[in-house]
Amino acid sequence: MTLFINIGELAGIAPEGLLRKQGAEMADAGILRNAWLAEMDGRIVDYGSMASCPGAENVVDVAGGMILPAFCDSHTHLVYAGSRDAEFLDKLSGLSYEQIAARGGGILNSSDLLNSTSEDELLRQSMPRVLELMAKGTGSMEIKSGYGLNPEGEMKMLRVIRRIKESVRAQVRSTFLGAHAVGRGYGHADYVQAVIDMMPEAAGLADYVDVFCDEGFFTPEDTARILEAGAAHGLRGKIHANELAVSGGVQVGVKYGALSVDHLERTTDAEIEVLKGSGTMPVMLPGTSFFLGIPYGRAKDYIRAGLGIALASDYNPGSSPSGDMRFVMALGCIRMGLTPAEAFNAVTINGAYAMGLSGITGSITRGKRADLILTDPGWTQTKLPYLHHSPFIRSVYLAGELLP
Ligand code: NIG
Ligand code: FE
Numbered sequence: 001m002t003l004f005i006n007i008g009e010l011a012g013i014a015p016e017g018l019l020r021k022q023g024a025e026m027a028d029a030g031i032l033r034n035a036w037l038a039e040m041d042g043r044i045v046d047y048g049s050m051a052s053c054p055g056a057e058n059v060v061d062v063a064g065g066m067i068l069p070a071f072c073d074s075h076t077h078l079v080y081a082g083s084r085d086a087e088f089l090d091k092l093s094g095l096s097y098e099q100i101a102a103r104g105g106g107i108l109n110s111s112d113l114l115n116s117t118s119e120d121e122l123l124r125q126s127m128p129r130v131l132e133l134m135a136k137g138t139g140s141m142e143i144k145s146g147y148g149l150n151p152e153g154e155m156k157m158l159r160v161i162r163r164i165k166e167s168v169r170a171q172v173r174s175t176f177l178g179a180h181a182v183g184r185g186y187g188h189a190d191y192v193q194a195v196i197d198m199m200p201e202a203a204g205l206a207d208y209v210d211v212f213c214d215e216g217f218f219t220p221e222d223t224a225r226i227l228e229a230g231a232a233h234g235l236r237g238k239i240h241a242n243e244l245a246v247s248g249g250v251q252v253g254v255k256y257g258a259l260s261v262d263h264l265e266r267t268t269d270a271e272i273e274v275l276k277g278s279g280t281m282p283v284m285l286p287g288t289s290f291f292l293g294i295p296y297g298r299a300k301d302y303i304r305a306g307l308g309i310a311l312a313s314d315y316n317p318g319s320s321p322s323g324d325m326r327f328v329m330a331l332g333c334i335r336m337g338l339t340p341a342e343a344f345n346a347v348t349i350n351g352a353y354a355m356g357l358s359g360i361t362g363s364i365t366r367g368k369r370a371d372l373i374l375t376d377p378g379w380t381q382t383k384l385p386y387l388h389h390s391p392f393i394r395s396v397y398l399a400g401e402l403l404p
Contacts, residue, residue, distance in 0.1 A: 173356065177211070217244075
């Protein structure tokens with residue numbers, strides 16, 4: 001057992017059985033000041049106020065710092081080959097994401113790079129990104145395929161994600177995003193069928209299925225077919241929707257019981273309406289809005305409508321080359337108007353929900369994994385997004401074990 005004492009702010013306390021926070025619940029970050037927390041066998045066993053602190057042999061004095069749940073990043077594309085920094089220069093010279101893609105950059109550029117990279121080399125290139133996120137406090141992450149765009153390349157990516165899953169202490173969820181763009185050499189309809197044909201093999205490797213349902217990529221009809229094929233193999237959806245246009249992706253996602261619908265930079269009120277009462281988590285990706293200069297999601301309108309939202313990094317080489325979840329929180333507050341508490345819930349319990357992990361991580365709850373960030377003294381929940389680039393992490397524990 002490890003006993004953490006003198007915790008200035010223990011943040012993220014949630015009752016057992018609560019899987020997500022919605023509407024006004026998002027304003028409550030579950031804070032107990034001057035607290036202790038006990039961990040045993042990788043799990044949170046108990047916590048309380050220092051006035052009633054138990055004794056233990058193995059004590060960590062947090063000395064007035066915070067303890068919060070490790071971040072839950074429910075949307076990344078961090079397995080990729082090579083670099084797209086040349087496209088960064090194109091972007092700075094004034095080209096849009098769509099124009100860069102039309103010139104042979106974008107997702108197809110990553111696909112070419114990936115298809116000429118071996119599985120071992122892809123793992124070697126991707127692992128430092130995973131370790132960087134863990135060092136920055138991410139304890140659970142979802143990783144998508146979608147740069148293979150043919151059966152061989154997609155399965156290679158999914159195997160690399162599986163190898164990451166098996167080798168790190170962070171929890172990893174894997175999503176089959178065969179429908180990220182039409183693969184080279186295919187017509188549109190043939191490629192949709194090819195994705196459906198990949199489903200049985202993908203389902204042996206992935207936890208979820210995703211479709212880039214957006215203008216110039218895949219239609220709601222394509223998405224419905226792919227979600228049906230996924231469901232037939234036990235895969236729930238996590239949809240890319242409304243990044244480039246109001247696409248219908250939210251509606252089709254909700255109809256098929258998707259776990260999340262992500263991006264939502266271009267939402268109308270109809271998307272908010274259809275999400276009400278559903279089990280689908282809206283996920284917004286402010287790092288993408290920041291990098292591409294596109295609108296930010298209307299997070300406050302969702303919350304006012306009684307919905308929960310999650311924030312994720314979208315870490316990828318083309319539209320969000322950062323997996324820093326505190327930067328995501330800061331953008332959530334500064335650009336989307338979230339309170340620090342709302343941004344905090346969006347990157348912890350609601351992020352965990354959006355990858356099906358909120359029963360086991362994402363909050364300070366008895367019985368959950370001890371996935372914890374310990375901060376230096378003096379940090380508070382408000383300061384996390386406010387002093388957004390000052391170092392704050394003293395240590396990270398995943399399943400109760402101190403990260404090296
Ligand atoms: O989520 N929107 C589609 N996919 C990624 C971008 C991928 C890329 O450009 O490589 C995204 O923004
Ligand atoms: Fe994405």
